[in-house]
Each structure stands twice: as structure tokens, then as C-alpha cells.
Amino acid sequence: MSKTEMEQDEHLFLYDTESKEKKKLIPKKGHPLKIYTCGPTVYNYVHIGNLRTFVFEDLLRRVLKFFGFSVQQVMNLTDVDDKTILGAIKSNKSLAEYTKPFERAFFDDLETLNVEKVESYPKATDYIESMIEMIQSLLDKGYAYIGKDLSVYFRISEFSSYGRLSHLQLEELKEGASERENTSQDEYDKENAGDFVLWKSFDEKRDGNIFWESPFGRGRPGWHIECSCMATKILGETIDLHLGGVDNIFPHHENEIAQSEACSGKHFVKHWMHVEHLVVEGKKMSKSLGNFFTLRDLVSKGFSGRDIRFLLLQSHYRMPLNFTFQGLDAAKNSLRRVEDFVTRLNEITHDTCAHLIGEHLSRAEFLFKKALSDDVNIAQAMAAFFDMIREINTLCDHNGVSQKEAGIVLKTLEEFDKVLGCLPLTKQELKVPEEVESLFDQRQKARAEKDFKLADDLRDQILEKGYIIEDSALGSKLKLKP
Numbered sequence: 421m422s423k424t425e426m427e428q429d430e431h432l433f434l435y436d437t438e439s440k441e442k443k444k445l446i447p448k449k450g451h452p453l454k455i456y457t458c459g460p461t462v463y464n465y466v467h468i469g470n471l472r473t474f475v476f477e478d479l480l481r482r483v484l485k486f487f488g489f490s491v492q493q494v495m496n497l498t499d500v501d502d503k504t505i506l507g508a509i510k511s512n513k514s515l516a517e518y519t520k521p522f523e524r525a526f527f528d529d530l531e532t533l534n535v536e537k538v539e540s541y542p543k544a545t546d547y548i549e550s551m552i553e554m555i556q557s558l559l560d561k562g563y564a565y566i567g568k569d570l571s572v573y574f575r576i577s578e579f580s581s582y583g584r585l586s587h588l589q590l591e592e593l594k595e596g597a598s599e600r601e602n603t604s605q606d607e608y609d610k611e612n613a614g615d616f617v618l619w620k621s622f623d624e625k626r627d628g629n630i631f632w633e634s635p636f637g638r639g640r641p642g643w644h645i646e647c648s649c650m651a652t653k654i655l656g657e658t659i660d661l662h663l664g665g666v667d668n669i670f671p672h673h674e675n676e677i678a679q680s681e682a683c684s685g686k687h688f689v690k691h692w693m694h695v696e697h698l699v700v701e702g703k704k705m706s707k708s709l710g711n712f713f714t715l716r717d718l719v720s721k722g723f724s725g726r727d728i729r730f731l732l733l734q735s736h737y738r739m740p741l742n743f744t745f746q747g748l749d750a751a752k753n754s755l756r757r758v759e760d761f762v763t764r765l766n767e768i769t770h771d772t773c774a775h776l777i778g779e780h781l782s783r784a785e786f787l788f789k790k791a792l793s794d795d796v797n798i799a800q801a802m803a804a805f806f807d808m809i810r811e812i813n814t815l816c817d818h819n820g821v822s823q824k825e826a827g828i829v830l831k832t833l834e835e836f837d838k839v840l841g842c843l844p845l846t847k848q849e850l851k852v853p854e855e856v857e858s859l860f861d862q863r864q865k866a867r868a869e870k871d872f873k874l875a876d877d878l879r880d881q882i883l884e885k886g887y888i889i890e891d892s893a894l895g896s897k898l899k900l901k902p
């Protein structure tokens with residue numbers, strides 16, 4: 421690779437759902453990028469499908485910083501909707517009592533997956549007053565009306581560019597717009613089947629005692645207005661990036677555009693990004709299909725947050741990710757390769773070298789960044805990273821890396837990890853059961869006494885318990901069986 425090739429313009433290009441093009445992200449001098457990411461509905465534990473989207477959003481945040489952008493990111497918590505209300509009523513709790521433990525569990529999950537904290541996590545119930553103001557303004561401007569069931573609806577026929585994000589035809593739009601937010605089974609409540617709810621009128625049988633007072637009667641906000649309101653209140657009328665899973669494109673994000681722009685008269689979002697689904701046997705992982713795993717399910721099966729994060733982020737965000745335990749095992753093994761590499765580098769004590777490290781590292785850094793600049797092509801970035809490990813391992817085989825160079829490689833790995841967030845760079849103490857330790861000691865003794873039959877026998881017993889023994893010039897050590 422020539423020097424000029426390596427020094428080429430380093431811009432970040434990201435695919436935009438609305439224009440269907442990769443667009444160059446332009447930094448705004450002195451201003452952070454304003455990012456809104458649709459957060460979880462805190463009525464239960466999130467599943468690893470939801471977490472795929474949240475891990476990608478974290479990856480993007482890290483990539484943006486890697487490219488020199490500063491960011492102001494908001495992730496909302498939907499703590500009022502049909503599901504949270506139903507859960508609270510069923511468990512005889514207030515809405516806050518019901519949602520609080522799931523909110524806490526969500527933050528624990530993010531921590532397990534080493535997801536960076538964003539600048540704000542607003543809760544929908546803290547913004548009801550502002551939502552009411554927004555709905556009133558939409559009523560005043562003629563974009564909204566009160567339906568026969570006394571709920572307030574958005575009139576999609578008034579918003580001329582409705583459908584521009586999802587690229588759907590009017591008939592398809594009419595069918596889907598009210599999905600998840602049907603006020604009743606009776607479509608006659610609305611002027612048009614595609615109109616969606618802004619304020620859901622109170623129904624004692626359905627809502628128990630959960631309601632807010634408003635100029636248009638008791639009730640609660642619709643899901644879509646929650647995000648429009650929190651996004652514009654915290655980040656302003658125009659935001660730079662808005663993200664969510666692909667299921668959010670329609671109707672949720674289409675409706676967010678309509679409400680926000682009808683209210684402010686300003687362009688709402690400059691750039692839309694959507695994460696493809698995590699699927700199981702070709703079907704979207706979802707609570708309703710019952711084909712889901714929570715993070716806790718996987719941790720209890722012996723996988724670490726690192727393993728799961730690696731699995732979730734290693735394929736491109738615009739491709740569906742098929743979840744299998746084989747895939748998760750493979751992710752675990754890939755990280756073990758990195759761990760072995762790190763251990764090897766840490767064990768180098770000699771000062772001879774082949775003077776090739778600089779070349780390997782700069783090529784890997786260049787290819788890693790180039791891949792990320794192309795719509796966060798993480799699969800290619802990972803390939804550059806693992807190629808580098810392979811090349812440096814080969815150098816190590818021939819004593820071509822000195823202790824000082826090994827230190828430089830370890831520092832470079834830390835830089836990669838600012839983006840990846842899951843490399844095993846710190847030594848993790850292997851917790852070996854006492855019984856295995858004892859077998860290992862006996863085997864060492866047998867070897868010292870040249871009783872190789874007994875030593876082999878003990879090695880097999882250790883293997884049965886899930887551990888292998890690695891013998892090298894530096895001695896023998898126990899490792900987990902791959």
C-alpha cells in the first residue's frame with residue numbers, strides 16, 4: 421500500500437434510510453452531533469434482539485468519537501404504554517413501582533455489555549406536560565382532531581410528505597399507521613384508518629387508575645408523541661442522527677417526523693439509521709413470538725458480557741443477524757484467541773526483533789479505520805484486526821517481536837478497544853475448581869517423577885472436567901477447554 425493511499429481523506433460515510441444513500445457526515449465546528457436513540461419499553465427484561473440495536477448504537481457512538489466527533493446522545497425510556505400499564509395493574513403496583521426494577525435491570529444489562537453511558541435517559545412520564553403542549557399545538561394548527569372515542573388523533577392527510585421515510589404507498593400506510601396504538605377495535609373512532617393516536621382517552625377497565633389530566637380530558641400520551649417530545653425538548657427542533665431498529669421505521673419514526681415537523685415547521689432529522697433484526701430461524705426475535713433470550717439467560721449458561729457483545733457487534737448492522745449458540749461459541753473462541761495473543765505479548769522478555777511491528781500496526785490501523793468509514797463496516801474492520809493478530813503471532817513464532825514492541829502492540833489494542841469495547845486486555849484470573857487444581861498438581865508431580873502413564877491419565881481426567889493443560893518452555897498451565 422502506498423503512503424498516499426494510507427493518507428487519504430478520512431471521512432465517515434453513513435447510510436441514511438430516508439435518502440437511501442451513504443452520506444458524508446460533516447462535523448459542526450464547536451457543536452456536538454445531536455443523536456436520538458429509541459430506548460426500551462420497561463415492562464420486562466429486554467431481550468438480546470433489543471440489545472443488538474443498543475450495542476450497535478454504542479458502537480456507532482464510539483466510531484463517531486474515533487473519527488473526532490463530539491456527541492450529545494439521548495436514549496428515552498418508555499415507561500408508559502399499554503404494556504407497562506397492563507403489567508402494573510396485573511401486579512397491583514403503581515406504574516413507577518412496576519417499571520423501576522426493569523429500568524434498573526436495563527442499566528445493569530448495558531453495564532454487562534460495556535455500553536457507554538449516554539448524556540441523557542429521559543423517562544416519558546417526566547415529560548407529560550410538554551407532550552400535552554405539543555398535542556394542543558397540533559390541534560390548534562389543524563393537524564389533530566378529537567375522535568369519537570375522545571382520543572386525540574393525528575390527521576395524516578394534512579401532512580403532505582407522510583411516508584417519505586418508509587417509502588410506502590398510501591394504501592400500505594393506511595393499514596399500518598396505528599399498529600401498537602389502536603385505541604379500540606373500532607376504526608370508526610378515526611376519520612382515516614391511517615391516523616394515529618396522540619392522546620389516548622382514559623378507560624377505567626383498561627387503565628385502572630393510571631391517567632393524566634389534560635385540556636382534552638383524562639388519558640395518556642401515545643407512544644409516538646413521547647419520542648417526538650423528548651427528542652425536540654432535549655436536543656432541539658432539528659437533530660443530526662436518529663436511530664432505532666428497522667421495525668421502528670414504520671409507523672413509529674414516520675409518525676415522529678409528522679408530529680415534530682407539523683409542530684415546529686422545521687426539518688426534524690437530518691440522518692436516519694436503522695438496525696436490522698436479530699433473528700432466530702429466520703424470524704425476528706420478539707417477546708410476542710416467545711423465541712427470545714435475555715442477557716441473563718445467556719450469562720447463566722456461562723457466556724460473558726464480552727462474548728455476547730462480540731457476537732452482537734461483529735456483523736454489519738444492515739444485515740440480519742441469525743442467533744445460534746454455535747455462533748456464540750465461535751464469538752467466545754475468537755475472544756480467546758485475542759486473550760492468548762495478549763498473554764503471549766505480556767510474556768515476551770527478550771529485546772531482539774525483526775523491526776516489522778510498525779508496518780503491521782499502521783496497515784491494520786489504516787484498514788480498520790477505512791472499513792469503519794464505510795458505513796461502519798465492522799466485519800471488515802474485524803478482519804483487519806484478526807489479520808494483524810495472525811501476522812504478529814507469526815512474527816512472535818520467530819522471536820521477531822521485542823518486549824518494547826510488544827508493549828506498543830498492547831497499546832494499539834487498547835486503541836482498537838475504544839471502538840470495540842470487548843477485547844480481553846486485562847488478565848482475567850482463571851477460576852479453577854480446587855479438584856482440578858489438585859489433579860494438575862498430581863500430574864506435575866507424576867511428570868517430574870517421569871511416570872508418564874499416570875501423567876497422561878491425570879491429563880485425561882482434567883480434560884473431562886473441561887480444562888486443558890498447555891505445556892511450553894515456560895512451564896505448564898491450565899486453560900479452559902475451547
Ligand code: AMP
Nearest residue numbers: 459460461469470473664665697698705
Ligand atoms: P421496544 O422496547 O420494543 O420499543 O424495542 C427497543 C428497541 O429494540 C427498538 O429500537 C427496536 O427496534 C429494537 N428491537 C426490537 N426487536 C429487535 C430484534 N429482534 N432485533 C434487533 N432490534 C430489535
Ligand code: ZN
Nearest residue numbers: 458459647672
Ligand atoms: Zn422512539
